[in-house]
Amino acid sequence: MNIPMLPLSQPNAVGLILAHGSVGDSESVLSPDVYVSDDGGYSWMLALRGPHHYAILDSGGLLVAVEHTNSPVNHIKFSTDEGQCWHTYNFTSDPIHFSGMDSEPGSRSMNVSLWGYRNDFNKWVVITIDFRKLLNRDCSEGDYVLWLAHSADPSSPNDGCVLGYKERSLRLRKGSVCWNGRDYTVTKDLFPCPCTVNDYHCDFGYYRPENSSECIEQEEMKGRPLEFCLNGTTEQLQTSGYRKIPGDQCEGGFQPDRKETDLRRMCTSNALYPNSLTENSSPNTAVIVMVVIAILLMSAVAGVWLVKKYVCGGRFLVHRYSVMREHVEADKIEGVDDVDTHYMETRKTQYNDDSDQ
Numbered sequence: 001m002n003i004p005m006l007p008l009s010q011p012n013a014v015g016l017i018l019a020h021g022s023v024g025d026s027e028s029v030l031s032p033d034v035y036v037s038d039d040g041g042y043s044w045m046l047a048l049r050g051p052h053h054y055a056i057l058d059s060g061g062l063l064v065a066v067e068h069t070n071s072p073v074n075h076i077k078f079s080t081d082e083g084q085c086w087h088t089y090n091f092t093s094d095p096i097h098f099s100g101m102d103s104e105p106g107s108r109s110m111n112v113s114l115w116g117y118r119n120d121f122n123k124w125v126v127i128t129i130d131f132r133k134l135l136n137r138d139c140s141e142g143d144y145v146l147w148l149a150h151s152a153d154p155s156s157p158n159d160g161c162v163l164g165y166k167e168r169s170l171r172l173r174k175g176s177v178c179w180n181g182r183d184y185t186v187t188k189d190l191f192p193c194p195c196t197v198n199d200y201h202c203d204f205g206y207y208r209p210e211n212s213s214e215c216i217e218q219e220e221m222k223g224r225p226l227e228f229c230l231n232g233t234t235e236q237l238q239t240s241g242y243r244k245i246p247g248d249q250c251e252g253g254f255q256p257d258r259k260e261t262d263l264r265r266m267c268t269s270n271a272l273y274p275n276s277l278t279e280n281s282s283p284n285t286a287v288i289v290m291v292v293i294a295i296l297l298m299s300a301v302a303g304v305w306l307v308k309k310y311v312c313g314g315r316f317l318v319h320r321y322s323v324m325r326e327h328v329e330a331d332k333i334e335g336v337d338d339v340d341t342h343y344m345e346t347r348k349t350q351y352n353d354d355s356d357q
Helices: 026-030 275-279 281-312 321-331 341-346
Strands: 008-010 013-021 033-037 045-048 052-057 062-067 075-079 087-090 097-102 111-117 124-130 144-148 165-172 188-192 200-202 226-230 233-239 242-244 251-253 258-266
Touching (some): 008 052, 013 052, 013 165, 052 097, 062 097
Antiparallel strands (some): 008 013, 013 033, 052 062, 144 165, 200 242, 226 233, 233 258
16 A cells, blocks of 8 residues: 555644545555545545645644655645645755655644755755745634534534543634644633433443343343452442443433442452352361461471481581590599590590591
8 A cells, every 4th residue: 555654633733634545446545545534533525636745734724745756746735724725835946856754843833844865865855844924824812613522413412422521622713824823722621411321331230232222131130139249348239230431521411320238248259249259268268277287387397307317416416425435534533434445555536436526
């Protein structure tokens, strides 16, 4: 596919999107066109034929585009009415092989820089175009119109409601040719919407049939209490089948009954029916405690045996019988057997078998 750029939007150009696309058979995607949406992507308008490089300037007040082609170019296209009408400006008499463009500071700028090369690929050319003289009038309060995001049916009271609120902002009128300026900021006002069934999920034990917004209780759940484990305690759910979507900010309107009652029973599961787990928790806990105690006792016995074998019965507490005999002979201690004569004759020291000397 010959698409030089991805879809483009800017935070300060509310609702405005530029993208490539095609309408027709599969062959049309080989040469897509440029489409513009002014309502956040709900509807699209054909803006330019063929692929282009494009940019959003002056917070959406100015659109610029350069044709994507292998031939040298010397003109740039621009629009001041969100792509409805396009004009052409020749920026050089010596065409260049266009490679890309950019604007600084971003989409608030009125300047766009184009770069490419002419005959010598090693010598690049950068051309900056200032559109400030094109928009010589500053925008005033009358140049803006109130715009509702996600609007599809203005006659509906919930038109534009997403997650329970509406978002309104001021944006430039398409027919106003004026300069927003670099200090322009988008102001957004949020308004809560009345709640409807679309602001709710189906609760536990309920489901939505195909092509229906009503939540219906499941057959296997009828007549059974809804109990679930939440933060380690068992709670009972009393519901009419609806649960508000997390983050939804709707107020009033459809308010289904829903109540969670703490049954003050400990649990270790988030299943709907943790009764079996809570009832069997005591025997399981006793078995685990007994196993841990047995392991600790076995570890203690093994430790004592190792100490006796390799420490107390080894090299540290050794009775040196030869030294004791010398002390007995020297001090003439009574009540002690005579010294071995063989020891006196040989003058050699004898040791017990378990001595380390």
